[in-house]
Amino acid sequence: MLCRACDLAVSKRALPSGVRALCPRCHTALYDAPYCSINGMLALCISALLFYLPAMLLPVLEMHFLGSVRTTTAYQGALAVIDQGYWIVGIAVLVAAVIAPGVLNLSIFVQVLIIKTGLVQHHFWRGVLTWLLKKQGLLSQMTMLEIYVISFLVSAFQLSDFSDVYFGMGTFCFTMLFLVTLFLQREYNLEHMWSFLDES
């Protein structure tokens, strides 16, 4: 990149967090992109993928009401909304809280693996990485795990007057999936990921 003050050509590299790159000649601030560590992202991706299945398949909410016990999973919750006739809302919930987070984590996992194993040198894997990077913006916009995390809290407050609400292992896994995905998206820097393609 060129310094915007003195036009000195400077090569760009990843920065540790809280550090800003300055022009060596005129000391103008050049960029302050967050650090995008490949190993850190790989660890977050593996954690997210481990939490994904239990978060979707184990009950996130358990209600005890007059002796009857009802449990629901994140996936069933979305289908229940569709069954009640609100199919647009149901599909939105299914995409935002079930499908998109899984695809997003899988996509970043594949991107990190391609870069880490040096497959980025191969023509085919370069194509795969380019395609995934182009879809990244859309995928991260569609991922909205927070809608479920908020709904757990709302249901805990609202339903606790009428019935006993319990949170189980599914709630824990779902909240952890939410947190890990949040940190992964914070660590992920699209511009920096594109630079791996230029370097190889």
Ligand SMILES: [Zn+2]
């Ligand atoms: Zn300069």
